[in-house]
Every structure is written in structure tokens, then in C-alpha cells.
Amino acid sequence: MQQDLFLQQDDASSGGCSPEDCASGDCASDEGINKTPDFSAPKVQVSDAAWLFKAALKPVALDLLQQIEAIAKVTPFRQRRTPGGQLMSAAMTNCGRCGWVTDQDGYRYSESEPETGENWLAMPDQWLRWATRFSEQAGFGAFVPDACLINRYAPGAGMGLHQDRDESDLSAPIVSFSLGAPVIFRWGGFKRQESAREFLLEHGDVLVWGGTDRMRFHGVKKLQRYQHPITDHFRYNLTFRRS
Numbered sequence: 001m002q003q004d005l006f007l008q009q010d011d012a013s014s015g016g017c018s019p020e021d022c023a024s025g026d027c028a029s030d031e032g033i034n035k036t037p038d039f040s041a042p043k044v045q046v047s048d049a050a051w052l053f054k055a056a057l058k059p060v061a062l063d064l065l066q067q068i069e070a071i072a073k074v075t076p077f078r079q080r081r082t083p084g085g086q087l088m089s090a091a092m093t094n095c096g097r098c099g100w101v102t103d104q105d106g107y108r109y110s111e112s113e114p115e116t117g118e119n120w121l122a123m124p125d126q127w128l129r130w131a132t133r134f135s136e137q138a139g140f141g142a143f144v145p146d147a148c149l150i151n152r153y154a155p156g157a158g159m160g161l162h163q164d165r166d167e168s169d170l171s172a173p174i175v176s177f178s179l180g181a182p183v184i185f186r187w188g189g190f191k192r193q194e195s196a197r198e199f200l201l202e203h204g205d206v207l208v209w210g211g212t213d214r215m216r217f218h219g220v221k222k223l224q225r226y227q228h229p230i231t232d233h234f235r236y237n238l239t240f241r242r243s
């Protein structure tokens with residue numbers, strides 16, 4: 001299955017359901033029937049210690065998106081600046097005991113939103129349970145995240161190759177939920193300059209990596225304009241972490 005996953009250079013533009021499916025609502029037709037993720041979704045091996053569960057969140061996607069909306073009413077999405085002053089193209093908010101932030105004081109986890117000094121909202125219990133379950137399904141055991149970074153991508157937004165290295169316990173995996181418009185995910189090596197393989201992350205996909213792959217460089221290409229029946233042009237990504 002592994003060799004089917006990665007995109008060749010010419011097929012980088014496809015993704016998700018066709019605009020026709022979206023117009024008819026077919027690609028969202030299974031939303032809301034079953035209120036747990038599909039933990040038996042096909043599991044695709046990305047590399048030694050990285051697994052992709054295709055479309056596993058579709059049954060709960062609407063609920064997730066509504067909860068994201070409620071969180072963002074209290075702690076709005078913000079485009080943050082890197083410590084060097086560069087504006088990030090993805091907008092971010094967080095929930096959980098800690099949230100990942102960046103500004104002139106550096107990349108870090110913070111118990112409160114820097115702009116307001118208010119604590120982040122609690123991580124919804126279900127989200128925590130689901131992240132733990134996907135970690136177990138991927139073979140990483142009982143992961144208990146205390147931070148959930150929520151990224152929102154508009155067309156043109158992306159994220160350069162980077163490592164997730166601000167966590168104190170690098171033995172914990174990263175569990176990533178994708179919702180809305182599809183994007184090309186870049187899965188690199190252990191040095192920034194190593195070439196990255198590419199595959200699509202689509203609505204409902206769950207990607208889990210850890211162990212020997214925990215420090216791989218990864219990122220997403222600029223989001224192409226795409227009309228998703230639920231999220232319009234946007235893509236949302238939730239990454240569950242142990243700060």
C-alpha cells in the first residue's frame with residue numbers, strides 16, 4: 001500500500017471528491033450518522049513509524065468543525081509571527097492545557113493566549129479520547145495529549161518544512177486531524193535539505209507519527225482554491241501534542 005500513497009510529480013492537483021460530488025453533497029453524505037470516528041478505517045503505512053487512517057473522521061467531521069467554531073469565538077484564529085518577524089500564512093488557535101504560540105519571544109507552549117492572558121479552553125474530552133485511540137491504533141500506546149494546535153488554511157496558505165521540536169517529551173507521538181479542503185502534505189527526512197515525498201491529506205484523514213519518525217521534517221504545500229461543501233475554501237488541521 002505504501003507505494004500507492006505518494007504522489008508522482010504530475011498528479012499533484014487532484015484531491016478529495018470532485019466539484020460535481022461536492023455540488024450534489026455526495027462527499028458529505030455520511031456525515032453525522034455515526035458519532036464516533038471510524039476506527040476501522042484503512043490504515044496506510046507512510047514510513048516506518050507513521051500511519052494514515054483514510055477518512056476516519058468523516059462520521060464526526062461536522063461536530064469537530066462546530067466545536068472548532070465555538071473555540072474560535074473565544075480564542076480567535078490569529079496569524080502569528082515567527083521569532084524573526086515573518087507572518088505565518090496559516091491562522092492558529094489552540095485548546096488544551098497548553099497552546100503552541102510564536103512571536104518575538106520565540107516558539108513555545110504557553111498556558112495562556114499571549115494577547116489576552118486568558119487560559120486556552122479545555123480540550124473537548126472526545127477529542128482527547130479519539131487522539132489516544134488513534135495513537136493506540138498506530139501502535140504508539142496510550143498517548144495523553146495536553147495541547148491541540150488548530151491551524152486554519154485559506155487558499156495560498158501553507159507551512160514550510162519543519163520539525164515539531166518544542167515538546168518536552170519527544171517519545172509522545174503527534175496525532176493530526178485534517179478537515180475540509182485537501183492539501184498536499186510533504187513528508188521529509190531528518191534534515192531540512194533532504195527531499196520530501198508528497199501525498200494528499202483529505203477531509204477526515206488522521207495521520208499519526210512518532211517513534212523513529214517523530215523528528216521528520218514535514219509541512220504542507222500552499223492550499224489550492226477548492227470548494228469544500230462544509231468548509232468552503234478552508235482547510236483545518238488539528239495536531240494533538242504532549243507539550
Ligand SMILES: O=C(O)CCC(=O)C(=O)O
Nearest residue numbers: 149151218219220237239
Ligand atoms: O496542516 C498540517 O497538516 C500540518 C501542520 C503542522 O505541521 C504543524 O502544525 O506543525
